[in-house]
Structure formats: structure tokens, C-alpha cells
Amino acid sequence: MNRVKMLLTLLLASIIMLPSCTQQPLPVATDEVTLQLKWSHQAQFAGFYMAQEKGYYAQENLKVKFLEGGQDVDIVRRVISGQADFGVLTPEIIIKERSKGEPLTAIAAIYRRSAVVFVAKNDSDILRPGDFLKKKVAAAGEGGAEEFALRFRAMMKRLGLDISMVEIVPYDPAYTAFYDGEVHVTPCYVTGGLIKMRKKGLRLNLIRPDDYGIRFYSDTLATTEKIIAERPELITRFLRASLKGWQEAVEDYQKAVEITLKYTRTKDAELQNAMMEAMLPLVHTGEDYLGWMTPEMWKSMVEVMSEQGLLARPLDSGEPYNLRFLKEVYRVGSQ
Template sequence: MKPDQSSKLKPVSTRIKWSAYAAYIGTYAARDWGIWEELGLDVTVREGGPQVDTTAPVADGTDQFGITGGDQLLVARSKGRPVVAIAAIMQETPAGFVVHADSDIHSMKDFPGHRLCVIPGHNTEIQYRAVMARLGIDTDTIEEVVHFPELELFLARKVDIEPIYVNNQGTIVRAKGVASRTFIPSEYGVRSYGNVYFTTEKMIEEQPELVQRFTDGLLQGWKGAREQPERAMDSLFKYDRDLDRDLEFDKLRDTWPLVEEKHGRIGWMERERWVEISEALKAANLIRPDQDTDAAFDARFVTTHYDSANS
């Protein structure tokens, strides 16, 4: 549904998890190509960062929408933030852990006795703690080093294990020619959705039509980026001209396997996956044992988008 183009655009903002890069290319396409504007929305895209919990500004009304990990969203709800997932762009989390190829670490079971870089509150930390709990490993046996600059300590060999996104820092490590091994939490039975778009319970209750328009534009933007990656990359570079275009295309190529269109539909969410994520976090004492998983997501907006497109 497209509103009268003469009507005033509704200003809203969405907060990405990090600075601009290829993992958010569909968001920038939706903004730059006028897709949201055609749906009556003037969307401002705000950046996050390693120390920014995007659920906070959405919960307090600073932003209307945001991006986080499925695991992070459940942790935020455990803290009382009434945030609700409306679309999961990545069917798998990009979180991983990299070690140098000559390391004696050949599995996440080998983490004890080594130095691990930790970003507090980041979903790499959540994934790390969930995997260690599943493996029965006491994290006191691992030296945790809190550090934010990307890859600095790892490349200098001052930490043994670096948390990464496989489609960002993982891509950079490969581009630098650093021989390495990467461990993925799903290989140890811990999975999560990545790049989950969310809003608040209040927004869904009071303005569901606005949430639908935002979701429609978002999914159109991601579909467009999939079909026209060069044009979408041009849109991304309007927001950060200092990016390396070849590197960003490498990151984009590493992003698409995570997106993995479920049933041919970008953004799809299923209850079974949310329960799986929730149970892993409960087992690791990262969220409340009585937490209501069903309240954490609302799949109707993605479902309505595709139902309307096929009707």
C-alpha cells in the first residue's frame, strides 16, 4: 500500500549495529532508492558501534527501529526492555572466533588457558558464553581481555582468540593474508538469527501500519540489493566514501550465505529457531528461565509482506 505522495512523510529512524558496511546494504538501498519514501516514510539511518546497545535507544524512543542479534534481543528483554523482532535478515549469526593457523587451538574446547578478546554485551560475548556453558567449560579458565579496536591485539598476537563477524573482520583477516582458523558457534549447537530488525511492543500495538510500511521497504531494499549489488554498493558509498569498494564486495559475498533466503524469502522468522536460541541462552543462565520466547518476535509483518506480493 502506497500513501498519497502529496502527504507529509513520516519521520522515523533506525539504528544499525555498527558503522556503515556491506552487511547493511539493503537498509541503505531502501533509503537511497526512495523505497521508504514511496511508502510515506522519511527514514534516518543512524550508526551504532561496539559499545552501542541498539536496544536502548529504541526502547527509550530515541529511535523507532533498530538492528541487533537475536540473542542480544532476548538478553535485552530479560533486562526489561520491551523490544520485539519484526524481521531476521540473516538466518545465521555472523559471530565467530578466529585464531592464527599456527595456534594450538583447534576447537572452542581448547579455549581454556588462552587469552580471548571480549567485547562486553556484544553478541560475540553472548555466543562465547553460551558455547562454553554447553561444553561445560568454566570461563574462569580463560583470560578475558576487554578491548574494542578491531583486530589490533589479534594481529599483534597479544590475544590468542579474537571475536569476529565472519562477514566483516573475518573478511579483513583473509584480505590481509593472515593464515587463520575460524570457529562458528553453530558448530557447537548454539545458533542465532543475525541482523534482526526490531521495534517496541508499544509501536506494534499503537502503529502497526507504520511497522508494516517500514518492513515492506526494508525487504524491498534487500531484494533490490540482491538483484542489483553494484547499484546498492553505490548507495552504501554515499554514506561512507572512505570504504574500500573491493573489500566491501568481499564482505557482501561473505554476507549472502548468512542471509540464506528461507523459503525464498529474505527476513523470514520461525518460532522453532527462536525457541532454540532461547533455550541455549537459558541453559547458560544468560536470560531468565521463565522468559516468554513468543513475546520476543512478531512474524506477521514479514508474512503480510510476502502474502501481499504473491496476491
């Protein structure tokens, strides 16, 4: 009887112990991440789509959601409020918001050359910024269009031109008033609006802020100080997957166009292909790594905005960006 009790006791103990011996580790929950884009879906964001469709985000255990932007979308508020974890912004906006005390930080410059250009019709007498005086310029806007407004102000102020002598009207992404001749000058992207205008047969004069000393990065990936402090590994994973997608978009841009068309509302392959071709030299400059940022460039951008009185307070040029995550992705030492 005692032997039976002993066997039952051993059997019961083995049953109790069995789950702890054979239990598998619980799967790590997938992190849900939201990326706020500047504009509606288009080839401008092809690298992010590549990262999604090729499974690079999934490899980092991330489930990524894209939010479309636009002129009426307050991208900064969405990122700061936590509606989006990351945002595609311009360095001007990041610098301006940092000077106001907002906790935005750039983690990578996707477009290392600016895509912004101001255009006037070829038969006009508008060839340079000085010709904007007493003309109607579509350089006012918020959301995705704020980049144009800031670039316009910086260029005019650097040249000592009186902005009050320009009739400034809201930017129109459809360019209707410009086509009709009611607006004399409009900003656009060489990767988007310029292509659409030329497709309509317009001959244009191009005025590039870069030619007047206003040199900035363009699309820049940003997050908040809160996420940097609380989830640094999430940033590294997201950035690593995103840059992998951008690298593949550069290497196989036709595939990138094919994937982009899954997201765009208008399935215009010719337009998206032209956008990709115009975008490639802005992203892949042949310098450093894709997405890389330099302290010298940030110093220059902060100085330009400070000189033009566009900052709410004096700002150290190291405040608006953080190189930590690019260094982790590319495994490089301190520079």
C-alpha cells in the first residue's frame, strides 16, 4: 500500500513538473508602429512601401501602419501627441518646433538633397527671387506645405528682399490658379509637381533656393524624445528596416514603382516612374550612407533659420537631431 502511495505521489509530481519542463517561451508580441507621411501615397515614400511589402518590418517584429499627410494635416501634432510614432517632416519644421520647446528629433535624412523649386512660366519676366516683388506667389501653407513657406521666407530674407512687397497666397497642390495665370509663382517638388506641369507641356523658369544659399535636407524621419528615452530599440529596428527598404528602392526603382502603385489612389505608372527617377539622386547622393546626417549640415540649417529670425529662441545646432540610431544601424563608431 505504501508502495502504491509512493508511486502515485511520484506520478503526481511528474505531472505537476511536466508543464514547466516542456513549456515553450511565449512569442514576443509584435510592436505596432505608425508612420505619418507628408503627403498622400506616392513614389516619394517608396522606400517605406518596399520595407513593408518585402517583409523587412515583419523581420523586425513590427506591424507598420502608414498615415497619409497633406496640406491640412498637422504632422507635428500627430507625432507629438502620439497618434504617430514617426513622421516624415522637413528639417525646417523640426528646427522651428525645437526652438519652441517641442520634443521632436530627427533620426535620419531620407532626402539628402532638397526637392523644392519655385517655378514661373517661361514667358514671364520672373527669373530670380527679386522678380517675385509685386507678384502673386503661392507660398503660404501649413502641414506638408509649410516647407514651402519656410523656404520662401528664408530665401527672400537672405537676399534682403522685402516680403511685404509680395502678394502671398495659399499653396495649391493642384496648381489651378497657376495654370490659369492668376498666380505668378508657385513652389513645387522636382519629384512631383514639376513633373506634372511638364507633362502638361508647360515651359518653366526654375528658381532653386539652393542656388541662393538655402541648402537643406528634405524628407527627414523624426520621432519624439519620449520614444527615444523609453523605446530606443524600437527606433533602431524601425530605422534598420526602413533604410533596407530605401536601399532596395534605389537598387530596383522599377520594382519600387510597382509596389508604390499598390498604395496610390491614381494608378499612373508613368508619373510614379518619373517621380522615382527624379528622386533617386536626392536620396542616393554617393556620400556616406543612405539616410546619413552630418553635424555640419545641421549647423548650417540652424544658422540660416536663426539669421532670418525664424526661431522662437536661440537653438544649439545639436538639439534637433540624434545620430545614435544611424550609427547603430550601420555599426559605425563615433564621428
